[in-house]
Amino acid sequence: MNLQSYVDIVNTRYKTGYSREHSYRSDLQTLISTIVPRYENGNVYINDTQYFADVPQTAWEFYIGGYQPAQKWLKDRKGRELNFEDILHYQKIIVALTETDKLMQEIDEVFSVNSTEETTA
Structure with a gap:
């Protein structure tokens, strides 16, 4: 996952009303794991x-x-x-x-x- 993919997911969830407090946590963790050693x-x-x-x-x-x-x-x-x-x-x-x-x-x-x-x- 790259940063643009993450932003696209966030935007889609926001537009569909699926944005809750922890709805982005797993995607953010995936993004972070690809960025850091x-x-x-x-x-x-x-x-x-x-x-x-x-x-x-x-x-x-x-x-x-x-x-x-x-x-x-x-x-x-x-x-x-x-x-x-x-x-x-x-x-x-x-x-x-x-x-x-x-x-x-x-x-x-x-x-x-x-x-x-x-x-x-």
Whole structure:
């Protein structure tokens, strides 16, 4: 589905009186799923046939501030053909996010152990 198809559906429903509060939700979800990259079983699909394989879910869902860098980087390049350097850069982003998550877990573990030792001392 493209944007024009969605607008046509909305107009038809409006003209026929079939426009209720949630009558557009499934069509809008279909439209959104064709616009944004999607994560499925460790793969990040950038279109129907091309994807980045073996992407950890933690990297895909990782937040920095209010952003999810693995998703935002691709969304910012929507409609553009990714060149070889872009692909390498995205792979580096995934590695950096994965390693950052691992480090954060290690830090949390150290603080957890230290706070447990302090309360038992």
